[in-house]
Structure formats: structure tokens, C-alpha cells
Amino acid sequence: MNSSAKPMVFFIDDDPLSNKFNTMLIRKIHPDVEIKTFTKAEDALNDLKDDNNQKPEVIFLDLNMPVMNGWDFMAEFKKIGLDIEVVVLTSSNDSSDKEKAEKNNQIKDYVVKPLTKNAFTGVVKKFFRSKDEE
Amino acid sequence: MKSGAMQLDKKQVRRESSGMLKIKTIVEEITHAGVSDAIEFEKQYRLKSMNLLCIIGILIIAPYYVIFSMAEFWYPVLIVFLFHLSFLSVIFLNYLKYYSAGNYLLIFGTNMGILGMSYCIGFDSGFHLYFLTGPLFIFWIFDLDQKKLIAYAIALELVFVLLVYLVKYNVKPMYDWNDIGSLDIYYLNMSFNLFLIFLLFYNYTKYYQLLTDSLVQKQKKMEEEVEKRIQSESYTSKLFKDLSVSYKNLEQFSYIVSHNVRSPLSNIKGFLSLYEANSHANQNDQVMESIKESAEHLDEIIMDLNVLLSAKNLLLENKREVCLSDAIQNVGVSLAAEIQASGAIIKEEFSINLNLVTIKTILHSILFNLFQNAIRHCRPDVYPEITVRAEKTEEHTTLIISDNGVGIDLERYNDRVFMLYHTFGENKEGRGIGLFLVRSNVEMLGGRISVESKMNEGTKFIIQFKN
Numbered sequence: 132m133n134s135s136a137k138p139m140v141f142f143i144d145d146d147p148l149s150n151k152f153n154t155m156l157i158r159k160i161h162p163d164v165e166i167k168t169f170t171k172a173e174d175a176l177n178d179l180k181d182d183n184n185q186k187p188e189v190i191f192l193d194l195n196m197p198v199m200n201g202w203d204f205m206a207e208f209k210k211i212g213l214d215i216e217v218v219v220l221t222s223s224n225d226s227s228d229k230e231k232a233e234k235n236n237q238i239k240d241y242v243v244k245p246l247t248k249n250a251f252t253g254v255v256k257k258f259f260r261s262k263d264e265e
Numbered sequence: 266m267k268s269g270a271m272q273l274d275k276k277q278v279r280r281e282s283s284g285m286l287k288i289k290t291i292v293e294e295i296t297h298a299g300v301s302d303a304i305e306f307e308k309q310y311r312l313k314s315m316n317l318l319c320i321i322g323i324l325i326i327a328p329y330y331v332i333f334s335m336a337e338f339w340y341p342v343l344i345v346f347l348f349h350l351s352f353l354s355v356i357f358l359n360y361l362k363y364y365s366a367g368n369y370l371l372i373f374g375t376n377m378g379i380l381g382m383s384y385c386i387g388f389d390s391g392f393h394l395y396f397l398t399g400p401l402f403i404f405w406i407f408d409l410d411q412k413k414l415i416a417y418a419i420a421l422e423l424v425f426v427l428l429v430y431l432v433k434y435n436v437k438p439m440y441d442w443n444d445i446g447s448l449d450i451y452y453l454n455m456s457f458n459l460f461l462i463f464l465l466f467y468n469y470t471k472y473y474q475l476l477t478d479s480l481v482q483k484q485k486k487m488e489e490e491v492e493k494r495i496q497s498e499s500y501t502s503k504l505f506k507d508l509s510v511s512y513k514n515l516e517q518f519s520y521i522v523s524h525n526v527r528s529p530l531s532n533i534k535g536f537l538s539l540y541e542a543n544s545h546a547n548q549n550d551q552v553m554e555s556i557k558e559s560a561e562h563l564d565e566i567i568m569d570l571n572v573l574l575s576a577k578n579l580l581l582e583n584k585r586e587v588c589l590s591d592a593i594q595n596v597g598v599s600l601a602a603e604i605q606a607s608g609a610i611i612k613e614e615f616s617i618n619l620n621l622v623t624i625k626t627i628l629h630s631i632l633f634n635l636f637q638n639a640i641r642h643c644r645p646d647v648y649p650e651i652t653v654r655a656e657k658t659e660e661h662t663t664l665i666i667s668d669n670g671v672g673i674d675l676e677r678y679n680d681r682v683f684m685l686y687h688t689f690g691e692n693k694e695g696r697g698i699g700l701f702l703v704r705s706n707v708e709m710l711g712g713r714i715s716v717e718s719k720m721n722e723g724t725k726f727i728i729q730f731k732n
Contacts, residue, residue, distance in 0.1 A: 146528060148559055152535040155551070159539065195524050197688040197697065203677075222528035225520070244528070245535025 139165035139185055140255070143175045143204065144193035144220070153191065153220075153246055160248050172199040176207050179215075186213060189255055191220040191246070194228055205235060218242060218254050295320060299359035299367075306479055308408065312359055314468045315406050319352040319371070321464065325457050326352075336445045344381040348374065365414060368406045372418050375399070376425035383429045387438035391451035393429050394458045396422070401465050510708055517705075521570060529563040532556075569698055573705070586620045587628060589613075589655055589664075596632040600640070607640050608648040615655035621662055621730065623710055631706045632666070634699040635726055639668035644721065662732055667725040673718040682716055 142153045150168035157166055167187065169175040178184055194201035201219065208217070218240040219232050232241045242250050296316040300309050326348045333341040351374025358367035375395060382392035403418045442450050536552045536559065590613060597604060597611060604611075621628065636651055643649035647669055654665040673682060683704040688697045707714045707728055718724040 146532070148532050148555055148562070149528070149535075151555060152532055152539070155539055155548070156535065195528075222531045223524045224527065225523045244531035245538065247535075247538065 136185055137163050137165045139167065139187040141175055141178075141187045141190040142166065142168045142220070143172050143190065143196075143201075144168070145170050145196040146193070149193070149244065156246060156248070157251065160251065172196060172201070172204040172207075176204065176211070179208070179211055179213060187215060189216045189218060191218050191242075194219060194221045194223060202231070205237065209237065220244060220246060292317070292320060295356060298356050299362050299364065307476065310472050310475060311406065311408075312364070314472070315367075315371070316356050316359060318402075318461075318464070318468075319355050321461075322352050322375075323349055325460075332445060332448060332450075336440070338386065338440045338445075340385045340439060341382060344378055344385065347381070348378045351375070351378070368414070369418070369421075371406065372399070372403065372421055376422065380425055380428055380432065383432050383438075384436060385438060386440045386442040386450070388429065388433035389451060390442045391454035394454050395461075396426055396429075398458055398461045398465065401462065405465065405468070506711070513708075514705070517701075518570075518574075521566075521573075525566050526563070526570075529559040529566065532559040533563070572698075573702065582624045582626060584622050584624055587623055587625050589615065589619045589621055589653075590617060592621075592625070592628050592632060593653060596629060596636055599629075599633055600636055603637065603640050607643060609636075609640050609643070610648065610650050611636070612650065612652045614652060619655050619657060622732070623730070627706045627710055631703050631728070634703045634706075635666050638699050639666075639670055639724070642668075642670040642724075644669065644671055657732070660732055662730045664728040664730075665725060666728070667723055669723040672720040672722055672724050673716070674720055675716065675718050683714070 140157065142150050144150050144153075147170055150170065154166050154168060157164055165185070165187075167175075167178070169178070172192075175190070179186070192201050192204060199207075201221070205217070216239045217237055219228075219238055220242045221228065222244045224243050229241055232238045240254050242254065296313045298312075298316050300312050302309075304312075326345050329345045330342060333339075333345065351370055355367045355371045355374070358364075358370060376399070379392045379395050382390060399422050400419065403415060403422065407415045407418065409415075533556050536555045540549055540552045593611060593613060603609070632653075639651045640649050650669045652665075652667050654667075656663045656665075675682070683700050684697075703726075704714050707730075710730060712728055712730040714726060714728045716724065716726055
């Protein structure tokens, strides 16, 4: 992998407005972070499967999506076997969703929309720093 | 107090009634000796007829006073008196509720009488004929469960039979019954005995008739009770069903709020955090534009919610008979534009006069949404074809609505087909409301809906209503 490449995050959300907001927020607080947004989880999967593409450091995943929802994505994502952090970013404050997310050990965090500066830096700080230390 | 007053009234009525009725009421009073509601019906009736038989016994025996007095047979007169005494004592013992003592006294008294008569005027007088009725009485006056008491009574009876035969062969009678004159005591006794046997059979017959009547009445009461319980149970289960439907709706509502209402709201919140009051206009314009879009999205969702919630009010309409064919025709009118544009055909495969007892508006909504879905999710290479089949059995009415559209991948979306805001195709027209509304409507009518589908062949919705 190209070590000089900028760190990258994925946003998977069927709501384009939500993706737009997230992009605008990250651009503002971390201008050097690469951002890719997907309105369909399948597209994100295909992107991850392609070895030529740069892998993201973290994936922000919405749960409530048509066709392939967040849980479907997690099941497929597990099969690929990539070591990438997944953070659930959803408008649902439903406790059953939270519990389900906690049980899934590939999901590192559960963030209720909207994403804030504090939440983003809190989530990404650890591995961005560890990346730097390498 | 109240019962005392009622008894007074009864007595007054009795005083006013005629002579015959007076005798009847006196007899009734006597036969009720020892009878109370506390004892079971069977025993009550047995006691009453036992008392009545004692009265009849007294009446039957009474002429012998005259007969024996005229012949100057004084010992037999005494025996007749003892007969009377034992009959009266039996009634009295019953009155005192010494039922078993009364039973034994009846057996003992009558047998002693027979023995005495045989001793005084000889075996040929025919008093021994009463042994024929004795065993019948035993089975009548005792409860069949009192096997021990019955055994003792039969033993007692046998002892007396033995004694009477001993007397017959060993004792010369005190009086010659030919002295009575032209009266044949043997035939008199035989007639009385036959009369008693007939009376006994009449009693048995009447007893079983009354027993049957009371059983029938009891059964009727029980059936009414059961009916009542079933009604209250079905009411409770209906209430429970309504409640669980309401609960489900509430759950769905809370799901909508937590997932769908919050979504544009969180966007608005997010974009507001990006708005910078004193900054250059370029980004703020974008933020404002996005906020406006989110607000519109929110408005749309709240409108949907409104539609879903107001659908519940349709339940206030009354159920009535609706011709399925007419209902389909009406939906066809509502969807005329889409049907024409797509070239869709609606086939009806059921008997022309099939009726449903249902709420018309809800049925319309169900058919409308299913037809619309079928037209919207048609395959591009074929004209949409919707087939409605219906079947009515005694218990259920089943509607099967099938199309030749793209189908739903049920293996994948099985649990999400009827959920709100879940769409399955690439088709952007659907917003995931129709099938949710259909299921909610079917459940409102107390029905069930299930789905079968094959990709690129079509989808089949099966709706079952209870009649």
C-alpha cells in the first residue's frame, strides 16, 4: 500500500443528504482525509473487493437501508476478511439496534446521527495516531 | 321474616280452597315429612313416595277393623292397629330425619303384621302375599349405594318368610277365617297387593320421568353457562387481539419515529452545526439548501405517518356485504390511468356473485395497493397481468392476488416484505409504504396475509379472512 496516501473513510448511507453533510463536516475538520460515499452497500462491497483500490481506515455504516441493509453488509463484509474498523452511524436510537451492534465484534462504535466533530475525532483518533506512530 | 310471611299467605290460600283441595294439600303436607332442599332430588322423591305409600297402607288396612270386629277377631284388630302405628311412626321418623330407622321400621312393622296375621287367622288368609311387594319396597326405600343396609333388610325379610312358613306348618290358627263370612280375605289381600305393585311401578315410572326432566333442565342450564363463558371468552380474546394489534401499531409507530423521523431531523441538526453566521456565503448557501431539502423530506414522512394513522379510523365504519367483483371494478377506476399506460389486465377467477362481509374502504385500499404494486413492478418485456382468485369456505374467505411482475427475492427479504420504508427493487417509484399499509389493513379486518414469489415470474399474495 502506498504509505504516502492520505487516510481514507467510507460513508455508506442510502440518504444522499446525510452523505453530503458528513462529507462537508469531515472536509472542514480534517481536510487531509480522503472520503468515499456510497448510497448502496453493494457498491461499497465491490469497491472493497477490488484489490487495486485503497482500503479505508474506517467505515461509517448506516443500518436502515433498502435492498442491502447494514446487517446484510456486515455479513458480506465478514466474508472478505478485511481488518477495517466499522462504526455504525445511524439515526436510530433504538435500543435493540444498539444491542445488536454491541454483540458484533467487528463494529467498534455506535454513533447516533448527526455526526459531530467530537464524535468523529473520538472515533478516529486512536487508529489515526497509531498509524502515525508506525 | 320474608319466608314467614309467605307461609302465612300459603295457609290463607289453603283455608279458602275447597274440600278436595284441602285433602290434597294435607296429603302433600304429610308426604313432605322429612323432605328438604338440602337433600338430593332422588332422595327427596323417594321420601315423598315412601310417605305416600304409608298413607295408602293406612287406608288399605283400615277396612280390616270393620271386617275383624264384625267377626269378633280381636287379636287381628290389635294387629291392624299395630300396622297403623308403625306406618304413622315411619312418617314421624322421616319427619325427624331418622331416615334409616324409618326404613327399618317399615320393613319390620309390615313383616310383623304379616307374621301376626298368619299366626292368628292362618297362612291361607293371604297376608303372606305381601312378601311379593316387600323386596320391591326394599329397593325403593333405600339408596342403591347403601348396599349393607339393603343386605340387612333382605336378611330381615327372609327371617320373617321363614317364621311365617314355620307358623304355617306348626301352629294351628287362633281363628278360622271362614268365620268371617262370605268375604274371601285371600282375594282381598291379593287385590290390595296387586294394587300396591301397580302403585310401585307407577312411582318408578314417574320417578324416572322427573329425573330425566331435571337432568334435561340441568343440562340446559349448563349449556347456557358454557355458552355464556364462550361468549365472554371470545370477547376477551377479541379484546386481546385488538390490544395486540394496537400494541403492534404502537411499536411500528415508535420504529418509524426512531428510524425515519429522526433521519431528516438529524440531517437538519448536522447542517445547522456547519452553518457559520459570519462566514463567506458559499458554504452557508449549500447548508441552507440542504436544510430545506431535509425539512421537505421530514414533511413527507410526517404526511405518510398521518396517512397510516388515519387509516386506523377506517375501523369505525361498519362491516357490510361487498361484492368482490364490484370492489375490483372500483379499484380499476381509481387506477385507470396507470392501467391504461401500462396495458395491464385484471383477471377475475371466482364466482361472479362472491360476497365478502367487510369494510369497503379498507378492502379498496388493500386491492388498490396490491394492484398498484403489480403494475409498478412489472417486467419490461410483458404486459402486467393481475389475477384475482377467491375461495369461500364455511370458515374462511381466501383471496389470492397474483401478478407476472419482477418478483421479490424472498430468501433475502422474507422478514422485510411488509415493513415500512423497505423497498426491494431498483425501481425508485416505491417508497416502501404500500405493502406495510396492506398488511396493516388486512390485520385491521382480522385477516392474515402471506406472500409467495419467484424472481422474474411474479408474486402471489394470499389473504385469508375469517367469515
